[in-house]
Amino acid sequence: MSDFEIYTPTPEEVHSGELGRRMRQFNYRFVGEYGQVQPVWVSAKDEGAGLVGGLRGFVFLSWLNVELLFxxxxxxxxxxxxxxxxxxxxxxxxxxxxxxxxxxFEWQARDFYIRQGYEEFGRIDDYISGFYSAYMKKALAP
Structure with missing residues (x-):
């Protein structure tokens, strides 16, 4: 294929899931079939039932991916x-x-995560306005 066009897909093309299906089929040849993304959502409320915090993440390929903890x-x-x-x-x-x-991010909770058993395995310096972004991981004991 030497003649192709780069374009912005329509919302229908994006929502069709074809691109994801093609990627999964490619991956399956290497690691076998795997399950869908499983959400992990937990929240905390105070005595007055007001939201005081929460965590949003997902499990995929045996990894918990924490997207947000506040x-x-x-x-x-x-x-x-x-x-x-x-x-x-x-x-x-x-x-x-x-x-x-x-x-x-550097100003957020790196030290908190270290106290919870996470280790930094990568960092992007000057990610935003002179602050770094730390990438962290933890083995989950059974």
């Missing part, structure tokens, strides 16, 4: 973040995850 400033340093992370890791284990990964 705790309101009023609820920090009370174990909420640790308990959210522990609950998410347990849900991930139940879904077959053996490891976890996440990234965090």
């Amino acid at each position: 705790v309101d400033e009023s609820a920090r340093h009370q174990g909420v973040g640790r308990r959210l992370l522990e609950a998410a890791e347990q849900k991930a284990r139940d879904l077959g995850a053996r490891n976890a990964t996440l990234n965090t």
Whole structure:
């Protein structure tokens, strides 16, 4: 194929899932068939039922991918973040995850994750306005 056009796909093309199907079929030749992405969502609320924090992530290919962990400033340093992370890791284990990964900006929670057993395995310096982004991982014990 020497003659092709680069273009912006239509919403229908994107939502059809054809591109993802093609990628999965290619991958299956190397690692066999694998399951779908499984969401991992946990939240915390205070005594008045107000949201004070939460974690959003997913399990894919035996890895928990933490996309977001947030705790309101009023609820920090009370174990909420640790308990959210522990609950998410347990849900991930139940879904077959053996490891976890996440990234965090320098001003966010790198030290918190280290205390929870995560290790930094990569960093992008000056990711934004002079701050780095740390990439972290953890083996999830059975």
